[in-house]
Amino acid sequence: MDRKVATIQDVAKAAGVSTATVSRTLSKPSVVAATTREAVLSAVAETGYRVNATASNLRRQRTGSVIVLLPNIANPFFSQILAGLASILTPAQYGMLIADTQAGPDPDQRFRHYLTSGQADGIVLLDGSLAPDALDIPGRPPVVMACEWMTRDLPSVRVENGKGAAMAVGHLARLGHRAIGHVTGPRGNLLTETRLEGFREALTSVGVPMRPDWILEGDFSMDSGAAAARAWLDMTDRPTALFFSSDEMAVGFMGAVQREGVRVPDDVSIVGFDNIEIAQHLSPALTTIRQPRTQIGIRAAELLLGMIESGTRTGPSDLIEIEFIRRDSAGPPPRKTSG
Amino acid sequence: MDRKVATIQDVAKAAGVSTATVSRTLSKPSVVAATTREAVLSAVAETGYRVNATASNLRRQRTGSVIVLLPNIANPFFSQILAGLASILTPAQYGMLIADTQAGPDPDQRFRHYLTSGQADGIVLLDGSLAPDALDIPGRPPVVMACEWMTRDLPSVRVENGKGAAMAVGHLARLGHRAIGHVTGPRGNLLTETRLEGFREALTSVGVPMRPDWILEGDFSMDSGAAAARAWLDMTDRPTALFFSSDEMAVGFMGAVQREGVRVPDDVSIVGFDNIEIAQHLSPALTTIRQPRTQIGIRAAELLLGMIESGTRTGPSDLIEIEFIRRDSAGPPPRKTSG
DNA sequence: ACAAAGAATGAAATCGTTTACAACAGATTT
DNA sequence: AAATCTGTTGTAAACGATTTCATTCTTTGT
Structure with missing residues (x-):
């Protein structure tokens, strides 16, 4: 019975190599010899090994996730922005953590909490009501605002x-x-x-x-x-x-x-x-x-990933084009105005 | 310049105690003497220490987050369920990871991926279209279905x-x-x-x-x-x-x-x-x-946390009451039916 | 034929916690 | 007075990966 989940040690043993080689095979396959690579890969398949994200993140000093802070999860306006964010974050191997700012008693404090908790490599802020001075925190992760924005020159994605x-x-x-x-x-x-x-x-x-x-x-x-x-x-x-x-x-x-x-x-x-x-x-x-809400989400995610990868706390902003959509709820005024 | 974030070592040094004591002060304050506790707490305040969630999770063999899998993030139907989920998960110190099952080419494979990735302590499944046999994975985390459900006897929250x-x-x-x-x-x-x-x-x-x-x-x-x-x-x-x-x-x-x-x-x-x-x-x-979508989310989260805490893969299901709401879009049939 | 460079691998340190265990002091029991 | 217990703390071993550095074995240039 393999009750326990296989670790990199198990794979190393099964393949007759060191853990270093296993790790390299999985992250930079080009540096390991073809024959060893095959041995490792089949050992991986055999043991059903999956890398432990937590251990990997600890060693690599990252979290692998991004927090999206929004005022109210139940508001459908945001769901499409989320879809846009996810379409970029997921392929880039980032998890998307969702948190409600207005759920608790003190939104600003919650914001500060996420800023300092070190639980994410970056933050997407969809709530413009939060205190700008909360950002004066040393070592905080990069933040991108979308839709709403504050007076401070935070990178943001907005609309005219x-x-x-x-x-x-x-x-x-x-x-x-x-x-x-x-x-x-x-x-x-x-x-x-x-x-x-x-x-x-x-x-x-x-x-x-x-x-x-x-x-x-x-x-x-x-x-x-x-x-x-x-x-x-x-x-x-x-x-x-x-x-x-x-x-x-x-x-x-x-x-x-x-x-x-x-x-x-x-x-x-x-x-x-x-x-x-x-x-x-x-x-x-x-x-x-x-x-274009999906587009807003996409750009925000791209901006944020750029900042994360380059290690900067500031970055460019982006303006998304809007469009007038003529339908039927507006027409000429009535002949006689009441009053 | 404290460029770097303070670690538990820094706190221990500042308070003149061992890291074990610092850890204990933060998690089980009752077992440490009052005077030491104060010394540690003021050292924590002084250094601005925040526990590194990744390291803590690694040691404690957990992830501290729950994945919510839904067919389509942009669908507003789910946003209120998310709000319900968040209202339970956040206070319980669990992060809520959102993932789209239908975003990629193979939803079943994505489901399997999350099931085996070990990135979450539990999964809330809002997509009933996924293959039940994907659940035969050893060591998979507990799963709760909400709204939709499958033939297999998975714990679920549903409606009549x-x-x-x-x-x-x-x-x-x-x-x-x-x-x-x-x-x-x-x-x-x-x-x-x-x-x-x-x-x-x-x-x-x-x-x-x-x-x-x-x-x-x-x-x-x-x-x-x-x-x-x-x-x-x-x-x-x-x-x-x-x-x-x-x-x-x-x-x-x-x-x-x-x-x-x-x-x-x-x-x-x-x-x-x-x-x-x-x-x-x-x-x-x-x-x-x-x-009652918020209620559905709340119950699903409660069920899942129960399973996580008790370490079981199965659990109870729950039926939420529905309600007929009479408004004005239904009335008596027209006198003459067309045809 | 020998030095230098290159390719592939392993040993071991490291990331920052938590916790089992040991140690020690002081209080209580016999 | 010895033995036992209780309460508090420290030491050190995990947790599971990544990565630096050293090592071995080839290959190439002169």
């Missing part, structure tokens, strides 16, 4: 959020809208602020004044979109079009107003942001700004 | 799928439907088969014959729901109600038929399965069967 907002506003203005509102993400979030700023600038550039009471605060979730719908329905003087800082909010809004008999886009035009999968399956299909 | 289908059919029959169709998941999948079987049985129990041409095959995705919509629209004799094996397919179907001017539930009634977040935000809100 302001430009996205401008695309949305431009489209609505071209359709004839003059009464355009905006539903934001949570205040303080950098995505929120950049898109809001882009929205504001775009409005001035098309010569439409911004109405502060038409700026509604959300938190990117469907529920907050539905809440915005209630607020909109209660308005006496409603905007004829709304730009949402996330598709999820747009979905929540659209469902809620439709259930009240409001027609989209006849009564109100809607533009989202992200192009989540469902956007094209709604009725009407949602006009939105596409963020 | 057949009962869910029966709830859906019962509801539709009570509303007066006699022409009920079903959109399945991919053939061969156990979820698909159990729900289909439940559907079939429920039909006979309410005395409605099953029409094979009203059984459409999907793959759980929104796209396949939209494809089912096209098929349904092309039928000369249409069912007045459809039960979908996933909410995603129901969403894809509903959007597609609505865009063709079909009214839900006036023209066709829809019942989904899962209760994904968007279900309540659609117009009309989707009637469905709730699967």
Whole structure:
């Protein structure tokens, strides 16, 4: 009975060589003689040997894994970024550890914990709300931010959020809208602020004044979109079009107003942001700004691996192109505006 | 300059004790004298020492992480299960490694790889399509299945799928439907088969014959729901109600038929399965069967940790209660059926 | 024919912990 | 007073790989 798992010692014995040779056969086959190589390989097959990753990592002073820190695992927005990350990390033989920052009581402390725990060779940060000064830790692993980012010059993969907002506003203005509102993400979030700023600038550039009471605060979730719908329905003087800082909010809004008999886009035009999968399956299909999330994940992983391999703590940033997707949730404004 | 990270040796030296004492202070504080304990702890604080997880794991013959294998990371259905898993694994000091089974060419081989790689103390399997005989590996870690499951008696966390289908059919029959169709998941999948079987049985129990041409095959995705919509629209004799094996397919179907001017539930009634977040935000809100996904994740993690701690390869299974959620996508059949 | 270079291998140190065992002091029992 | 126990600490051996350095055996150049 071989109850125990075979070690490199067992293989060495079976092949009649030293452990050094076994190790070399597996990592740098070119330096060992063809005949020995074959002997070793058949001994490996015979014993069913698998290298013990923990021992290997200890000796090589690495962990072989990368931590992905995200605010909320359950948020489907991130799952496609994860898929992109995995598509690079897995082939490169890195494990992908997932951790929730907002799960515990103190997110900043959790961030610091992962930064110092030495459990990963690198960190992908998908949560922009974490304290930048946590990074002043000696010997910390390289960190790459994706989507959100902080004031500090951390390497990051991002998207031209302001430009996205401008695309949305431009489209609505071209359709004839003059009464355009905006539903934001949570205040303080950098995505929120950049898109809001882009929205504001775009409005001035098309010569439409911004109405502060038409700026509604959300938190990117469907529920907050539905809440915005209630607020909109209660308005006496409603905007004829709304730009949402996330598709999820747009979905929540659209469902809620439709259930009240409001027609989209006849009564109100809607533009989202992200192009989540469902956007094209709604009725009407949602006009939105596409963020290539898989691509974001891929670039973030590539950047991080580059830093890990070169041993640097800093690196380049990357800007991913976004795309305006015209569908059917935005149309010309109604003839008569209410109020 | 303390460029290097402090090791247990450094702490021992600073505190004037042996490494054994440092280790004991950190893991079993009760066995060391109060004064020494304080000396060690202040030395730890002073040096900024963090135990090297890799070394610790090697010595303790564990890895400190659990692998979650899922068919497709990008599928949002799984993200809430992940959240449930994380809520148990993180406090228990286990890392959560995520891997995609369908990413590479040979899923079974990938499964086998993770089973033998020794990179995790346990595996959570969310992909029921993997070969059961892969489990005949000596010294493999404990595995728990969630949602899907295989013929082999693996510990699993599941849901009464057949009962869910029966709830859906019962509801539709009570509303007066006699022409009920079903959109399945991919053939061969156990979820698909159990729900289909439940559907079939429920039909006979309410005395409605099953029409094979009203059984459409999907793959759980929104796209396949939209494809089912096209098929349904092309039928000369249409069912007045459809039960979908996933909410995603129901969403894809509903959007597609609505865009063709079909009214839900006036023209066709829809019942989904899962209760994904968007279900309540659609117009009309989707009637469905709730699967408590967070709960599923929690139980799976608990089961797995139990097996890891007790050193067993087998363990109990668990059945999670589902719930019928009545919303507005199913109503009485139209007066006149087409055909 | 002999030195130098090259190719292939092994011995042993090392990575940073944990823990079995031994050692020792002081307290308690006989 | 000897023997036993209890509580605390240190010594040193693992854990399973990788890699430096030394060694042996060929091969090549002069």
